[in-house]
Amino acid sequence: MEQTALFTIFGGTGDLAKRKLYPSLFRLFKKGSLDYRFAVIGTARREWTDDYYREVVKESIQELNPTSDEAFAFASHFYYLSHDVNDAAHYNELRELSNTLDEKYKLKGNRLYYLAMSPQFFGTIVSHLKDQSVLTDTGFNRLVIEKPFGSDLKTATILNEQITTAFAEEDIFRIDHYLGKEMVQNIAVIRFANNIFESLWNNRYIENVQVTFAESLGVEDRGGYYENSGALRDMVQNHILQVVALLAMEVPTSFSDKSIRQEKIKVLEAIRRYDKTEVMKNFTRGQYAAGSLDDKEFIAYRDEPNVASDSNVETFVAGKFLIDNFRWSGVPFYIRTGKRMTEKGTRINIVFKQVPVNVFNFNNESDNNVQLAEQNVLTIYIQPTEGFSLMLNGKQIGQGFATEPVKLDFRQSEEITVNSPEAYEKLLLDALHGDGTNFSHWDEVRNSWEIVDRIRVAWEHFIPSFPNYTAGTMGPNEAFDLLKADGARWIWRPEQWYKQRNKLDY
Incomplete structure (x- = not known):
């Protein structure tokens, strides 16, 4: 289902934007979650043009093997604004560009602000977004911020008080990529x-x-x-x-x-x-x-x-x-x-507890094959492999009751892992x-x-x-x-x- 919004990325020239955000937006674009009715404003201090910015965006998605038409169509939705986050006048420019793109792409006033830069600027940016009326009153206003969210409880509390002056808690999305x-x-x-x-x-x-x-x-x-x-x-x-x-x-x-x-x-x-x-x-x-x-x-x-x-x-x-x-x-x-x-x-x-009475834990001198059973363990693999396994105890083939660990194992295939979102x-x-x-x-x-x-x-x-x-x-x-x-x-x-x-x- 197509989503409608204007993305404003503070730190649009940075490593995070190029490595993660632009490729992720392209995947959404290719899958149809983003189509015509979206736009992206990249902001940073560098003096870039729209054309240069679009070339950077195209370069960032090359590993995803886009066709030239796909790359051009996607990048055409990107606009650049040289921006000083401490300068109130620059937020007036941002407001005007946002309103223009909102009308051009019929975005219904939906805005998503992504702060991909140093946390020391979060409070300043949010204050200006509110004071310079960049926020819209016709659609949603959502704020996405990267870690670290403060350096201790005191600084985190101060930061939270700053951003909640402009955004409700349900509109604040604190990224933890895990x-x-x-x-x-x-x-x-x-x-x-x-x-x-x-x-x-x-x-x-x-x-x-x-x-x-x-x-x-x-x-x-x-x-x-x-x-x-x-x-x-x-x-x-x-x-x-x-x-x-x-x-x-x-x-x-x-x-x-x-x-x-x-x-x-x-x-x-x-x-x-x-x-x-x-x-x-x-x-x-x-x-x-x-x-x-x-x-x-x-x-x-x-x-x-x-x-x-x-x-x-x-x-x-x-x-x-x-x-x-x-x-x-x-x-x-x-x-x-x-x-x-x-x-x-x-x-x-x-790690699961041993059974209350384990008949294989006794010391049987007539049967040297008897040994201590291992604990059952459920393992969840998060990265780089994905899947889970369960370690059980089974009997070794042959005389006696010697136990051996048996692993029930499931791992996602490399093809599925590579192609998963x-x-x-x-x-x-x-x-x-x-x-x-x-x-x-x-x-x-x-x-x-x-x-x-x-x-x-x-x-x-x-x-x-x-x-x-x-x-x-x-x-x-x-x-x-x-x-x-x-x-x-x-x-x-x-x-x-x-x-x-x-x-x-x-």
């Missing part, structure tokens, strides 16, 4: 559409939950950003806590953005707020040193561009969340995320529909910052011993000791494969 990923959205289906899992999805049957967001890359050219962020703010406050909320929430009364949001907020409110002593017991951090993996050499974080030589910024976080409600009391949610880890991968492991494509379409299901509500953001701020403040009182893990490994020893103290272990250990083959030495 919420647009297929398998993240699949978490609810796996849970609520399969009684075999939902009936066991509680502290009676689940021993622990493990969430891993691993990056094999270092900080690359983002050293300057990472020095002001670190893994805690960059990953835990948004992506990881959003996934934890989806895993732990109660069944919503309906599959609507309002009902799902209510249940996610309840989970975030129930996550235990640690004091400083509890933070040091339940969370650990790390920073990568130089290392090698599979004959590839990696430099230390402190040697990366735009990183201080004595930096104490964390590139790795591991920790344990506890959720104080009836369903999850006593079940640890272990999380870890880091740069320069062994493999790139985002996955969830649901990209996260930004789905999120842009959701914003056009006014569907906030896969975006962060302010109450979610507020609770997440409350949780993360306690960890950050506790860490400020202790100078870490960095670097403390070798590039190419799965983090510092303390991350493994964290689970070992509870009698648990990380399920995903890709470094063991490399170590067994002498491709990783540490």
Whole structure:
């Protein structure tokens, strides 16, 4: 179904716009979700013309193999306006161009403003949009903003107060691109559409939950950003806590953005707020040193561009969340995320408890084949592969009752994965529909910052011993000791494969 709107992209010359937004809009255009009745205004400080801007847009979609006619038709809807976000007069120009395009393309006053630039300008832009009457009163006005949403609870609250002077909460779409990923959205289906899992999805049957967001890359050219962020703010406050909320929430009364949001907020409110002593017991951090993996050499974080030589910024976080409600009391949610880890991968492991009486756990001297059965584990693969697996126990062929793990495994084919909608494509379409299901509500953001701020403040009182893990490994020893103290272990250990083959030495 065709959607009608004027997109105004602040930061239209930037990397995000070229890598994600323009290709995603083209996919929507090619599928018919956008047709004739849409237009895009790109704004930035650079002095570009419409023609030059359209060439940039065409170049950004080349990997999608458009025909020349498709590329021309798509790019013809793009207009450029050189713009200083601090200059009120420029918003008058924006208003005039917006009204002209609204009339030309019959857009019914529907406006979507995408702030693809530094968060320090969000409040300024929103204030001017309101004060210079750029907002329309005949259609919808929706605001899409990128993370980070503040740097702590205080700054996030100030930012939220600024943008809500012009936009209602239901018209604010805070992007978390992980919420647009297929398998993240699949978490609810796996849970609520399969009684075999939902009936066991509680502290009676689940021993622990493990969430891993691993990056094999270092900080690359983002050293300057990472020095002001670190893994805690960059990953835990948004992506990881959003996934934890989806895993732990109660069944919503309906599959609507309002009902799902209510249940996610309840989970975030129930996550235990640690004091400083509890933070040091339940969370650990790390920073990568130089290392090698599979004959590839990696430099230390402190040697990366735009990183201080004595930096104490964390590139790795591991920790344990506890959720104080009836369903999850006593079940640890272990999380870890880091740069320069062994493999790139985002996955969830649901570790089920052993059966109360396991007849295979006795020591039978007459049958040396009898061994301890493994725990059942449900794994949800989010990226780079998509799918899920269930680890069960079966009997080895032959005499006795020796058990062996049996994996029931489903992975999406490469063809389906490649051709499935990209996260930004789905999120842009959701914003056009006014569907906030896969975006962060302010109450979610507020609770997440409350949780993360306690960890950050506790860490400020202790100078870490960095670097403390070798590039190419799965983090510092303390991350493994964290689970070992509870009698648990990380399920995903890709470094063991490399170590067994002498491709990783540490």
